[in-house]
Amino acid sequence: MEFMLSKNRKVKLALGFNDVSLVPSLSTIDPVDTDVSFELGGTRYELPIIAAAMDGVVDVRIARLFSEFGGLGVLNLEGIYCRYDDYDEILKKIVESDDERVTGLFQKLYQQPVLPELIEKRIVEIKSGGLKAAVSLTPAGALKFAEVVEQAGADVLVIQSTVVSTQHRSKSGGVLDVAKLISGLTIPVILGNCVTYDVAYAQMEAGAAGILVGIGPGQACTTRGVTGVGIPQITATADCAAARDDYFEKTGRYVNVITDGGMRQGGQICKALAAGADAIMTGSIFAGCPESPAAPYHWGMATPDPNLPRGTRVKSSVSVPLKQVLFGPSSVTDGTQNLVGAIKSAMGLCGAETIREFHETQIAVSLSFMTEGKQLQMSQRVGMGK
Amino acid sequence: MEFMLSKNRKVKLALGFNDVSLVPSLSTIDPVDTDVSFELGGTRYELPIIAAAMDGVVDVRIARLFSEFGGLGVLNLEGIYCRYDDYDEILKKIVESDDERVTGLFQKLYQQPVLPELIEKRIVEIKSGGLKAAVSLTPAGALKFAEVVEQAGADVLVIQSTVVSTQHRSKSGGVLDVAKLISGLTIPVILGNCVTYDVAYAQMEAGAAGILVGIGPGQACTTRGVTGVGIPQITATADCAAARDDYFEKTGRYVNVITDGGMRQGGQICKALAAGADAIMTGSIFAGCPESPAAPYHWGMATPDPNLPRGTRVKSSVSVPLKQVLFGPSSVTDGTQNLVGAIKSAMGLCGAETIREFHETQIAVSLSFMTEGKQLQMSQRVGMGK
Amino acid sequence: MEFMLSKNRKVKLALGFNDVSLVPSLSTIDPVDTDVSFELGGTRYELPIIAAAMDGVVDVRIARLFSEFGGLGVLNLEGIYCRYDDYDEILKKIVESDDERVTGLFQKLYQQPVLPELIEKRIVEIKSGGLKAAVSLTPAGALKFAEVVEQAGADVLVIQSTVVSTQHRSKSGGVLDVAKLISGLTIPVILGNCVTYDVAYAQMEAGAAGILVGIGPGQACTTRGVTGVGIPQITATADCAAARDDYFEKTGRYVNVITDGGMRQGGQICKALAAGADAIMTGSIFAGCPESPAAPYHWGMATPDPNLPRGTRVKSSVSVPLKQVLFGPSSVTDGTQNLVGAIKSAMGLCGAETIREFHETQIAVSLSFMTEGKQLQMSQRVGMGK
């Protein structure tokens, strides 16, 4: 929906998680009969929840756990794990720092160079025993390290920055030709992030096997406050999904839309999938798990930026083991555990057997979710804090 | 009102209690001259407020009290009252549990089997002395126990789950054929819950004497946060009421629309009735009454779910006796007492002699209720907390 | 603006104070050159701010003060002043009661009968020395006491209830024929309250010299929470002003629209006047003045209702003398002092020389007032609380 901001300027209405809910359908389905898998680069993944490439969320161990669960935990190859061989000490420093000094500490720690031999080492560690390795690089890192990544045997490469542009201009050169890079690789590439139809379509044309949707919505990201740039996730997901559907109709190639960021509860994950996502990526939900590398802390990829850090170290409340967060049983009622169960439950209520059927769900928009819904959550949170 | 979410996807605007208010009419009527009754299965009920089938809200004693008041208090036949003969001890355990352990306790207590002989016993206890018994079962429970319920002499059977679908698919079988069940019973059946025109119409076609409207709005229910599914109550009620009116026009049979959940004050009950409900169902309003079985606690039907509990134990502030909550006089000014008086007062201002006339009330929508209205309530709550 | 709630039901968008702001005009005017007076029943009043008929706001002394200032302070003839000759003791009891017992105390105190001789006495006391007396009665009171009021020499009679209907139905009889009553009186009558075009027009046809606009918006009134009935004040005022303009065009008689309730700051008063009001009525703004009869408390007219009290005793923070609240100078910057100065300042910015010109002001609607505007107010309040 568009309307006029001024005499000569249109604005577009955009919706986020708290603005919408899913409409149950006439026909329902038994949750146990639903299928939540998605396919990426010829491989089927049973778990539509991907762990984000944040140093406080995914280390080698977590990457392996996600692969065991049938999913993907993405290791950030430009984070501390490929800058330091013995990273335990580094994590300890971060966990023990106080709030005031931690941004400076990040800025210092991330100045250490990324080592190609550590990239190779981490990929081998993840894959050991036949598991899948998903890893991430920035566009600048991809120029340098994409070849190493492929040779080390990674299964999925994520190229991720605040935005990854197929049409980037820089007078200093060094611009990544995304399409050329992808065409030179044999492994599937996920590109991110984007929030609009046009950029999503261009990334698909550049050969992406998946695209990450979301600028600034995550808990550890402050891009929106710092630069004013961003789109709420429901509209961003639906617009990028429309690009996917059009691209699929034209080319026959189905590219995965992966909503990345802003989800803290099962309900929000269900909304992202119903809005058009094939899978979702999240970090903060897992940061409180006991297996988490820097529990209870995590931080964003833009946090260590030396000039304009756009993220904070966030403290999560202590949670249950990762497996219980993903598959239950849930011991709480606030939607933070048994995420797969929540998805299956929502698909059952909306009569969707697969996630692609779930994309047909009717969505309702309401002012009152802000009050009805949130009030409830707030009172529960208060109650649980006791 | 619909508008475009993306290139190929529409969304529908939906409204909740806090978004609307009722417009007084040109012609007014003396509140004492209003009639708030409704008819269900040939019986007239003077009280349009039904107590919800929650173990913390309705036991045998409360069910009898509601019948004495001319209304219905629904006993949950799959709750603790039909799992344990001596349930006082069980209630005591729940009341004495702390917040952290109570979800686990619920999950354990509700694993005890439901006993047909206790179903029969409770119905007989409620009816003793000529009172009416309304009882509830889940669809799975209805497959097993509907016959027992009818034979025991229940007057109204509520078949209730998060949604009750007339078109449910399950590979493991055991699906309830709602229409067949109803046609085999002689007592009126209320089906629930639903939130859309299509499902409401299908439930009427299946023979329902009443339908329950509401998914996720209640204080003790977190379906919306956990699964993202739900519709705000004003739109849900108005849509289901439109189905009732169309079905009535086509068949001549009038099916009761009963708004279930999300109401804490008289004003919200009035809004539900004006939006199209013939009666309303609520639990939390009564949980603080001294007669309440687990006062001051109550909990939802989805709370004990072993895998994905979607509800919490909620603590209410201590209230006045049930009769005063329903019929006054009110000793407070926040709309939580004399609910029938509030309905009659609103009907007077809107010039409606009967609830079916009240369905013609004009409704206003406003952003400002969120601020004007709520601010007031908040300041009062703060003031009263002292 | 109307849109569809369901298949067959329209709802109307309504706006409140926090939703709007006033647009400054191309042409501005010196505030000292503006004229804020209004005319009622042939008399010109210099002060467009009327003190509400609340026992905690207007006693004989305050009524006299308002008349001296060129305005009207309305004495409630069915309040404690005409039930008790020595009311000081009664006020003291109310002030000294605690929050929990005060509703019951009100219910008891207001059961004492209203005495015609006290009505006469109070009117004479107010008028002493040539001042104007404005007094209020409920419709039921008007049936009994209107004649006494006129004979005692009152200058303005306000007939006020939650709504005053020209088409009220009651099987028990005793319905006030408003038009007949007014035609039998020689003094101007203000009727209230109403919130819609139709009712406003009907009250003008019944002979009202002024109408009060507002149901449930006041700080001491909880009608909206208790019954769900009400309309936000900007839309209510604009709709009733449209009725006034149409009635004036048809009959040549100009009836005053008086916005009643919901205003706490100069900015809200300015918005009401710009939305179409000729004057405004408020109680809570004056309750904190040292001259106030039950300072720092006040309460609403529906507070003492024996069955369904719809109002609370509200505590105000201590303020400056009444004259300073009305005419300044202001020692604070939150809009609670120098209300007339604020009106003149707004009229200057909007280029209006008279209040009827002020009715032409363009109004802007915004979501962001809820955040931009209110955030500011909140931070100030926090700052001032220290």
Add this chain to the structure above:
Amino acid sequence: MEFMLSKNRKVKLALGFNDVSLVPSLSTIDPVDTDVSFELGGTRYELPIIAAAMDGVVDVRIARLFSEFGGLGVLNLEGIYCRYDDYDEILKKIVESDDERVTGLFQKLYQQPVLPELIEKRIVEIKSGGLKAAVSLTPAGALKFAEVVEQAGADVLVIQSTVVSTQHRSKSGGVLDVAKLISGLTIPVILGNCVTYDVAYAQMEAGAAGILVGIGPGQACTTRGVTGVGIPQITATADCAAARDDYFEKTGRYVNVITDGGMRQGGQICKALAAGADAIMTGSIFAGCPESPAAPYHWGMATPDPNLPRGTRVKSSVSVPLKQVLFGPSSVTDGTQNLVGAIKSAMGLCGAETIREFHETQIAVSLSFMTEGKQLQMSQRVGMGK
């Protein structure tokens, strides 16, 4: 977007910072290649951020610092610096006053007359060593002192009041003929404030080199609460920018639109520029810098008004040096440092090489910014408070 408020009255939807976000573009650009300069009166300024003419924000030293940075810090010529030769003692009194007495203190201190010799002295002090001097006067002050200002060699004159009208009426005379004044001066004049197309266009026709946009949005200004007058900044900026574009098309003269007030973070500044501003003016952001004259306090120009003060003394949290606030590096992630870096980063994401290209950015509107966005900011603020 307009819609009907009542039968005969339209209202216009207006948007503020919290309602919108910027949509990243298909084509992006390296932030280091962006150009943030603007041109005023033939001089190019590298810094599009102007320090507001508030006594607590700009003294001679800060004015010089801004000029050194390539920008403008406007000295208020009717503030304490031109009323008192030794102003340090005055600032000390203000800083040491308590909250309750400070409004009265302001009212007293600002009664001292403005001295022409101090005006001259301050301008000479600022310009010493070849720097630029920007100074401000009210319309009344401009009548008296504009000549002195020009003769003293000021480079930019700002004529500023709540609104500066080209069509002001006053029976007491003394009205500034803005067009005549400007035509008699050789230095560029910035007029302010305005919020609508019509007034912006009229100010351009009167010869303004720049216009200030914003009524009531600033942290130290309460015009909106006191008088109800104001327009949220995104709509105000876009409307005034539309006037600039139309005026430019007609006359070939490009007038700068300068958004003034309401911005606390880089993201809000980026939004103002994308909405059509050529530069922005802010005070509160700098008030916490150690160089600030009354750190950590500042106050608005309408604060000392003797009758209707419309502003408060605001306390800022202590910040980093001014240079770091403007150019970084940032040690925090909340958008309050490295403002120029934030602008360049946003321009890069939106593919804009110059600020005039940035005016083409697509803007999204969302309810959810109020929740998604603000929640984030709030949790961070809470986290940082510890």
